[in-house]
Every structure is written in C-alpha cells, then in structure tokens.
Amino acid sequence: MAPGKWTTSLSSIILCASLLLAGCADDPSDGGSSGDTIKVGVLHSLSGTMAISEVTVRDSELLAIEQVNAAGGVLGKKLEPVVEDGASDWPTFAEKAQKLISEDKVAATFGGWTSASRKAMLPVFERNKALLWYPVQYEGLESSPYIFYTGATTNQQIVPALDYLKEQGRKSIFLVGSDYVFPRTANKIIKAYAQANGMTVVGEEYTPLGNTEYSTIVNKLGQAKPDVVFNTLNGDSNVAFFKQLRSGGFTDKTMPTVSVSVAEEEVGGIGPENIAGHLVAWNYYQTTEGATNAEFVKAYKAKYGATKVTSDPMEAGYNAVKLWAAAATKAGSVDVEAVKKAAGGIALDLPEGKVTIDGENQHVFKTARIGLIQPDGQIKEVWNSGQPVKPDPYLKGYPWAAGLAS
Amino acid sequence: MGALNQLVIGASIGAVLLLASLGLTFTFGQMGVINMAHGEFIMAGAYTAFVLQPLFGSQAVVVALPAAFVVGGVLGLLLERLFIRRFYGRPLDTLLLTFGISLILQQVARDVFGAPNVQVTAPGWLTGGVDLAGVRMPYNRIFILVLAVGCVMLISVYLSRFRHGRRMRAVMQNRQLAAVSGVATGRVDQATFFIGSGLAGVAGVALTLIGPVGPTLGSAYIVDAFLVVVAGGLGQLRGAVIAAFALGVLNSYVEFWTANGASFAKVVVFAVIIGFLQFRPQGMFVLRSRALT
Numbered sequence: 001m002a003p004g005k006w007t008t009s010l011s012s013i014i015l016c017a018s019l020l021l022a023g024c025a026d027d028p029s030d031g032g033s034s035g036d037t038i039k040v041g042v043l044h045s046l047s048g049t050m051a052i053s054e055v056t057v058r059d060s061e062l063l064a065i066e067q068v069n070a071a072g073g074v075l076g077k078k079l080e081p082v083v084e085d086g087a088s089d090w091p092t093f094a095e096k097a098q099k100l101i102s103e104d105k106v107a108a109t110f111g112g113w114t115s116a117s118r119k120a121m122l123p124v125f126e127r128n129k130a131l132l133w134y135p136v137q138y139e140g141l142e143s144s145p146y147i148f149y150t151g152a153t154t155n156q157q158i159v160p161a162l163d164y165l166k167e168q169g170r171k172s173i174f175l176v177g178s179d180y181v182f183p184r185t186a187n188k189i190i191k192a193y194a195q196a197n198g199m200t201v202v203g204e205e206y207t208p209l210g211n212t213e214y215s216t217i218v219n220k221l222g223q224a225k226p227d228v229v230f231n232t233l234n235g236d237s238n239v240a241f242f243k244q245l246r247s248g249g250f251t252d253k254t255m256p257t258v259s260v261s262v263a264e265e266e267v268g269g270i271g272p273e274n275i276a277g278h279l280v281a282w283n284y285y286q287t288t289e290g291a292t293n294a295e296f297v298k299a300y301k302a303k304y305g306a307t308k309v310t311s312d313p314m315e316a317g318y319n320a321v322k323l324w325a326a327a328a329t330k331a332g333s334v335d336v337e338a339v340k341k342a343a344g345g346i347a348l349d350l351p352e353g354k355v356t357i358d359g360e361n362q363h364v365f366k367t368a369r370i371g372l373i374q375p376d377g378q379i380k381e382v383w384n385s386g387q388p389v390k391p392d393p394y395l396k397g398y399p400w401a402a403g404l405a406s
Numbered sequence: 407m408g409a410l411n412q413l414v415i416g417a418s419i420g421a422v423l424l425l426a427s428l429g430l431t432f433t434f435g436q437m438g439v440i441n442m443a444h445g446e447f448i449m450a451g452a453y454t455a456f457v458l459q460p461l462f463g464s465q466a467v468v469v470a471l472p473a474a475f476v477v478g479g480v481l482g483l484l485l486e487r488l489f490i491r492r493f494y495g496r497p498l499d500t501l502l503l504t505f506g507i508s509l510i511l512q513q514v515a516r517d518v519f520g521a522p523n524v525q526v527t528a529p530g531w532l533t534g535g536v537d538l539a540g541v542r543m544p545y546n547r548i549f550i551l552v553l554a555v556g557c558v559m560l561i562s563v564y565l566s567r568f569r570h571g572r573r574m575r576a577v578m579q580n581r582q583l584a585a586v587s588g589v590a591t592g593r594v595d596q597a598t599f600f601i602g603s604g605l606a607g608v609a610g611v612a613l614t615l616i617g618p619v620g621p622t623l624g625s626a627y628i629v630d631a632f633l634v635v636v637a638g639g640l641g642q643l644r645g646a647v648i649a650a651f652a653l654g655v656l657n658s659y660v661e662f663w664t665a666n667g668a669s670f671a672k673v674v675v676f677a678v679i680i681g682f683l684q685f686r687p688q689g690m691f692v693l694r695s696r697a698l699t
Contacts, residue, residue, distance in 0.1 A: 046521050047516055047521040047621065047622075048521075048620075048622060049523075049620075049622075051521040051522045051523070051620075052522045052523050052618070055520075055521060055522050179666075179668070179669055203665075204665065204666065205665075205666055205667070205668065206666050206668065206669065207668035207669070208668065208669055208672070210626065211668060212616060212617030212618070212626070213419060213616070213668075215415040215418065215419075215544075215547070215658075216412065216415055216658055216661040216662050216667070216668070217668070219408055219411045219412060219415060219542075219662065220408070220662070222408070222411075222542070223408045236523045236617070236618040236620070239523070239525065239617060239618045240616060240617040240618065243616070243617075244544070244616065246533070246534075247533060247534060247535055247544035247545070247546055247547075248535070248542055248544060249534070249535055249537065249542055249544075269522075269523065269524075269525060269618065270525075271525060271527065
C-alpha cells in the first residue's frame with residue numbers, strides 16, 4: 001500500500017497541474033512581443049457571475065482591434081491585445097491591471113464592467129499614469145484623469161429614464177439592486193430626483209452580487225405595489241430575479257420594471273419569455289438605425305456566429321478601441337499624456353451615431369434611448385433624447401443633485 | 407398575507423438547502439470526509455440537465471433527475487476510488503485534496519461549457535404558480551419541496567428497510583464493530599459515496615429551476631450545505647431536515663422584516679449557527695456511541 005500511495009498522489013498532482021496548464025493554454029498573452037506591435041490590454045471577467053456580460057465586451061473589443069489592424073494599425077504598427085481575466089473579483093482586477101501595465105507595458109487598457117472593478121483599478125492606473133478605457137454605463141460622480149468613460153454617465157441614462165417614467169405618470173418607485181457601489185450611488189441619485197419631482201420611493205433592496213434567491217423581494221414588491229421597479233441588479237442575478245418575478249405571478253403589466261444593466265446579451269440569458277414587455281435604458285440597441293451599426297452587427301456576427309447579439313456595453317467597448325486609435329493617430333504617439341491631450345473633441349461615426357469625446361471630463365456625448373424588450377429578445381426603441389447629450393458626471397446642471405457629489 | 411407567503415418561501419429555501427446538503431450528510435457524516443467537491447457534483451447535475459436540453463426540450467429537467475443522480479454518483483465514485491480512499495483518516499489532507507479537485511472540476515466545466523452561465527428552460531407545467539388563500543405558491547418551488555421530501559423518504563426507507571442501507575448505518579455508527587461483524591466497509595463506503603454524490607446531482611437539477619447554471623454554481627451552496635450538516639449533527643438525517651428548514655425559514659423572515667434584508671439575513675443565519683454551536687458543538691442530534699473517538 002505505502003509505496004503505491006506516493007506514486008499515485010504524485011501522478012495525481014501532475015495530472016492536476018497539467019489540467020490547470022491546459023486551462024491557461026488559450027491565453028494569448030504568452031505570444032511574446034516585438035518592436036512592430038503596440039500592446040493593448042483587454043481586462044474583463046471571463047469567469048464568475050459577471051462573465052455573462054463581460055465576455056461579449058471582450059469579444060467586441062477584439063473585433064475593433066482586428067478592424068484597426070486590418071486598416072493598417074496605429075502609427076504603422078499592429079495592435080497586439082493582451083487578454084486577462086478579472087474573474088468577477090475586484091482585487092483580481094487591480095492585480096491584473098498592474099500586471100498589464102508593468103509586465104506587458106500596454107499602451108492602453110480596455111476593461112471593467114462593474115463600478116467596483118473600476119474603483120479597484122482606478123488607483124492602479126492613476127499611480128502608474130496609465131490609461132483605462134471603461135466601456136459601461138455607471139453611476140457618475142467620478143472623473144479620473146487616467147480613465148476615459150465611453151459608457152453613459154447618469155445624465156445620459158438614469159436621469160432620462162426617470163424623466164421618461166415621470167412623463168408616463170409613474171409616481172411610486174421600488175429600487176432593487178446589487179449590493180455594491182453602482183446600484184447604491186445610482187439609487188442615491190434616483191432618490192434625490194424623486195424627491196424633487198414629486199415621486200416616492202416605496203422600497204429599496206440590495207442583494208449580494210451573484211444572489212439567486214429573489215422570492216422574498218418579489219413578495220415585498222407585491223406588498224408595496226409600486227408603479228415601477230427600478231432595477232440596478234448586475235450580472236446573472238437578473239436571470240433569477242426575472243424568472244422568480246414571473247413565477248411569483250407578476251407580468252410586465254402588473255409589475256413593470258426598468259433596468260439599466262440588462263441588454264440584449266442578458267435578455268438572451270434571462271429568456272425573452274421571462275422579460276418581454278419590460279423597459280430598459282441605454283444608448284444603443286442592436287436595432288439602432290444607421291449604416292455604421294448595420295456594418296458593426298454584420299462584422300460581429302461574421303466573427304462570432306449568426307446567433308450572437310450586440311449590446312450597448314459591447315458597442316461602447318468597440319467605440320473605446322476606435323476612439324483611442326483615433327486619439328493616438330492624432331497625437332502621433334501612444335504616449336499617455338499625448339493621447340489624453342489629443343482626445344478632446346475627437347468625433348467618430350460609430351454604431352450608436354456620432355460620438356464626441358468631451359476633453360474636459362473624458363466622457364463622451366451619447367444619445368439616451370429607452371427601449372422595450374420584444375418577445376424575440378431584441379429591444380425596440382420607444383423614446384430617445386433626439387441628440388447626443390453632453391456628459392455631466394457630477395450632475396452640475398441639475399439643481400436637485402446639489403450635495404450628491406460630496 | 408405577506409408574512410404567510412414568507413413561510414412558503416422559507417420552506418422552499420429550506421428544501422434547496424436540504425437537497426444540497428443531503429448527500430453531504432452521508433459522505434461527511436459516515437466517512438468523515440470533508441468533501442469540498444460536493445458543490446461541483448451539484449454543478450455537474452445542473453449541467454446534466456443543460457446537456458439533455460437539446461434532446462428532450464423543456465422536459466429535460468424530468469429526464470435529468472435520474473441521469474444527474476448517475477452522473478453525480480459516478481463522479482463521486484471515481485473521486486472515492488481514485489483519491490479519497492488513499493486519504494482516509496487524514497481529514498485535513500482530504501479537505502485540501504477535494505478543494506483542489508473542486509477547482510479542477512470548475513475549470514473543466516469552464517472549458518467544456520464556457521465561462522458564461524447557461525440556462526435550463528423549465529417545463530411549461532412548472533412555470534407560473536397558484537394562489538392559495540392569498541399565499542403565492544410557484545409551481546417550481548412546490549416541485550423542489552416535493553423532490554426534497556421524496557428524497558428524504560426514499561433514503562430513510564433505504565436506511566431502515568434494505569440490507570445495504572442498514573449496513574450503511576452500521577458503518578456510520580461504528581466502523582470497527584461493523585468491520586469485525588463482517589461488513590465490507592470499503593464496499594459500503596463506495597455505495598455511500600455513490601448515493602451521497604448522486605443526491606448532489608439531483609440537487610443540481612433542482613437548482614436549474616431557480617437560477618442560472620455556471621461553473622461556480624456549487625461553490626455558492628457548499629458553505630450553506632456544510633452549515634446544515636454541522637448544525638444538524640453529523641450523519642443525522644432528521645438533524646439535516648430540521649436544520650435545513652429552520653435555516654430556510656429564519657433566512658426568509660429576517661430578510662422580510664428588515665429593510666435591505668438579503669445581506670443581513672445571511673449575517674443573522676451565520677450568527678445564529680455560531681451561537682448554537684457554542685451550546686451544542688455536535689449539532690442538534692448526536693450519535694450515541696461508545697467509540698473512544
């Protein structure tokens with residue numbers, strides 16, 4: 001027994017190690033580098049609860065990098081993506097960001113989804129004076145000199161959504177969100193808005209990220225009977241929430257919701273039959289009209305499969321790569337300070353329409369759009385702001401928001 | 407009515423906890439194996455339903471119940487035969503070993519099925535629910551409750567009426583005495599591991615009805631499952647049943663009565679268990695034994 005014991009446990013260790021190595025084999029970072037390429041980081045959660053959302057953003061960023069390369073690259077050099085997995089874990093994001101900056105010496109990093117991951121990465125990028133392009137709508141009240149925000153800030157998404165609800169006569173709101181910085185800050189803004197606009201917040205509930213037990217919250221919703229539920233859940237908690245809302249006996253008519261982190265990709269995961277008829281607020285839908293979007297959708301499907309969908313954060317990630325490439329080209333260098341200086345005022349025709357970088361706060365002008373989820377999983381636009389809205393991350397243009405920034 | 411509703415919700419949370427921990431009651435209870443990979447057998451069961459989905463459509467969940475039992479059971483058997491057998495009597499090493507195996511299984515699932523979570527569509531007759539005197543009972547919750555109760559009944563019949571089951575109990579209660587009485591404890595251990603892990607597979611199928619299926623599905627439940635087993639008493643079926651439902655109901659009421667209760671309920675449940683174990687470190691029910699250990 002005794003000698004066999006050691007050999008088998010040794011062989012099992014080797015087996016384990018080789019399995020682990022096999023898991024890393026598809027990591028493109030081990031490709032090595034040469035002087036003819038510019039390395040850029042792509043840092044998203046490829047595993048864990050946020051993977052449902054972030055994997056597709058990585059895919060669209062890689063598509064944009066491929067397109068930039070096909071058009072000759074940046075400053076005559078090809079871009080070489082270094083992909084890392086943030087694993088839905090905020091310290092991992094910070095760690096991987098540091099690795100991309102100091103080991104891979106990337107010119108810029110495209111990454112993050114949850115605000116918690118951005119907050120974890122922010123000090124890393126500021127300390128190293130490196131650039132992060134963050135592609136997701138968020139809660140505002142931030143403007144780091146080393147981050148470009150290509151997703152919506154609150155006055156381009158949440159505030160227009162509230163305006164829309166007010167216009168529709170929805171007076172009482174129930175807030176449901178994941179328990180981290182974005183939902184909590186967004187709800188603070190929503191409460192300030194509600195107070196100033198004669199709406200009432202009848203409930204506020206947070207659940208841990210990745211939570212799948214929503215029957216108690218559904219029961220509370222049934223008791224409070226709000227006009228609308230404002231949903232800031234992130235990741236696949238949305239799947240559990242909408243399934244359980246439905247099995248709790250509520251429909252889009254009896255318990256309408258508006259979500260700010262549910263796009264085409266998540267609708268597919270939730271199952272359109274569970275969520276059709278509910279509202280979402282974004283700046284881009286796969287159905288958004290325009291030749292640039294038609295091309296983007298076509299290129300994405302050609303690369304990743306005809307059944308794939310495109311969504312707002314994917315588009316914002318795609319935009320980030322294009323905008324950075326344009327800024328670097330204009331600057332004539334990939335140097336961080338030069339790119340930052342050149343970026344202001346850059347305007348490109350992108351899938352959501354014309355996108356301009358606001359040099360002052362490093363956000364972009366975006367058109368706000370409210371959409372209605374269709375039974376086929378696509379989202380139909382029911383309202384838009386008409387023109388791109390100037391980003392106002394600190395909500396300085398809104399008197400009711402005074403005091404929120406502190 | 408909201409408060410009454412909450413009792414049903416608590417019972418359904420309890421049923422999920424019970425299913426997830428049922429198998430562990432035996433592998434942990436009988437064999438003293440701290441099997442961290444138990445959660446991954448739950449995950450394997452859930453993916454079994456997902457794999458069967460293209461073949462059986464929305465009825466996959468029903469077909470998956472026996473299939474997942476076999477899948478989980480075979481995985482458990484392999485784990486026992488290949489690894490754990492060599493680690494008996496070394497609980498800390500087993501813990502590390504099974505934890506490593508659970509990580510490997512998660513990565514395998516990630517490589518085979520992809521990192522993003524997937525969905526299993528519930529059969530039509532399990533969507534929706536019924537209102538009974540103002541109390542909402544979703545069909546999928548009733549199904550999970552019935553499944554949990556059914557599993558407990560089957561097991562208790564197996565343990566008391568069948569020869570194999572009685573041997574299992576004998577080994578659980580006193581391994582040495584059972585061995586000298588002619589019970590092949592090694593073989594009984596295999597059977598125990600097969601059944602315990604198979605039950606994890608069944609739990610996985612049940613979980614597809616309430617949430618998404620992903621590589622880390624099991625690790626979300628493993629801590630709760632251990633809590634149930636420890637609070638109920640090792641190897642104690644009725645202890646596990648009572649602990650699971652008590653924790654489920656406690657969780658549901660704390661969440662209901664506190665604003666923003668989801669996180670708070672977890673804190674309270676942990677605190678209550680820690681407090682409880684101060685007074686009864688061996689759990690609700692203790693196996694009476696004359697063994698020196």
